[in-house]
Amino acid sequence: MTQQTAQPTPEPIRFAYWVPNVSGGLVISRIPQRTSWDADYNRELARIAERAGFDYALTQIRFTAGYGAEYQHESVAFSHALLAATDRLKVIAALLPGPWNPTLAAKQVATISQLTGGRIAVNIVSGWFSGEFRAIGEPWLDHDERYRRSEEFIRSLRGIWTQDDFSFRGDFYRYSNYTLKPKPAEPLPEIFQGGSSRAARDMAARVSDWYFTNGNTPDNIRTQVEDIRHKAAAEGRQVKIGVNAFVIARDTEEEARAVLREIIDHADPEAVRAFGHEVKNAGAASPEREGNWATSSLEDLVQYNDGFRSNLIGTPDQIAERILALKDAGADLALLGFLHFQEEVKYFGEQVIPRVRALEAARAERRAAA
Numbered sequence: 001m002t003q004q005t006a007q008p009t010p011e012p013i014r015f016a017y018w019v020p021n022v023s024g025g026l027v028i029s030r031i032p033q034r035t036s037w038d039a040d041y042n043r044e045l046a047r048i049a050e051r052a053g054f055d056y057a058l059t060q061i062r063f064t065a066g067y068g069a070e071y072q073h074e075s076v077a078f079s080h081a082l083l084a085a086t087d088r089l090k091v092i093a094a095l096l097p098g099p100w101n102p103t104l105a106a107k108q109v110a111t112i113s114q115l116t117g118g119r120i121a122v123n124i125v126s127g128w129f130s131g132e133f134r135a136i137g138e139p140w141l142d143h144d145e146r147y148r149r150s151e152e153f154i155r156s157l158r159g160i161w162t163q164d165d166f167s168f169r170g171d172f173y174r175y176s177n178y179t180l181k182p183k184p185a186e187p188l189p190e191i192f193q194g195g196s197s198r199a200a201r202d203m204a205a206r207v208s209d210w211y212f213t214n215g216n217t218p219d220n221i222r223t224q225v226e227d228i229r230h231k232a233a234a235e236g237r238q239v240k241i242g243v244n245a246f247v248i249a250r251d252t253e254e255e256a257r258a259v260l261r262e263i264i265d266h267a268d269p270e271a272v273r274a275f276g277h278e279v280k281n282a283g284a285a286s287p288e289r290e291g292n293w294a295t296s297s298l299e300d301l302v303q304y305n306d307g308f309r310s311n312l313i314g315t316p317d318q319i320a321e322r323i324l325a326l327k328d329a330g331a332d333l334a335l336l337g338f339l340h341f342q343e344e345v346k347y348f349g350e351q352v353i354p355r356v357r358a359l360e361a362a363r364a365e366r367r368a369a370a
């Protein structure tokens, strides 16, 4: 098997945004934010995003407060509300194995898929917050065991969605000649997954359609992409890659940098430290120490998925160039967070996406001419 390199895909890069379905926005900071976690704000945001050129929205699942996020709407029900408010947007519902089992998840999502013409997708998350598991009486498994369970969860979902008389004997889930009717509408819900440890990458290579990872530099993304593509190819599979980034797009670079400074200056140090403690604990159990947050600084953690590290902070031209650099590193999708979501998603659609498309078109012309 030859090593796969992170060749950029000729497809246009896709855009997703984080649904702010938990309170406090996407940064652990007391900076004033016009983002709201309520349903009306989010329905309007979904319509703005769809018009702006976003393909996907990603909901979050939290069962208790942590890093703030005091209020949390549930992800599947909330996803359905956003789908009902939009026409084209695909909404990715986060599912946490443990609280969800694959039987209920497969049925819920199949029904939503039928109701929405196949616009629902799922993000299987494996858990990082032991306090949350304790609070809801769920056993806290070791890092790699969490991924073993998530892999069985994904195999079960896929089996239930695609086969009649589905049978499966795992350590966590079992099925015996189970037939789900109706199955989801076509196209089948895409299966995303979050995490960046070795266990996360190996699971992506074996069973996921999409691998979501925390914000990072193009070089570090390329390393992950090459690892996953190599392993997926050995399984005869292809996995697409989504990279997190927190966008601060302003007319001048100085303005954008000043906003970043303000977010960090207003960070809630107690909450950031508590979050850092939880995630480093969770990741420390990953044997090779390469999990999400393994090398995050306190400033990185102010955006809780390392979104500043992708450096989409500057003018629309700078951001468009950097998105192309992420694409060159192998990203198929940019997953984006913003400070004031509604206004900034609109601005991103007007100012950044057309620049990205122009850069992509110029490259395609150069390739054709070569």
Ligand SMILES: Cc1cc2nc3c(=O)[nH]c(=O)nc-3n(C[C@H](O)[C@H](O)[C@H](O)COP(=O)(O)O)c2cc1C
Residues within 6 Å of the ligand: 059, 060, 061, 062, 094, 096, 124, 125, 126, 127, 128, 193, 194, 195, 196, 197, 198, 199, 200, 212, 213, 214, 244, 282, 283, 286, 290, 291, 292, 293, 305, 335
């Ligand atoms: C894009 C993305 C979205 C995530 N969403 C959630 C979520 O909604 N709820 C949750 O508990 N964990 C979420 N996670 C956490 C992951 O499932 C995983 O537990 C975490 O990244 C640690 O993974 P690692 O140590 O294997 O790298 C998300 C991770 C990523 C990268």
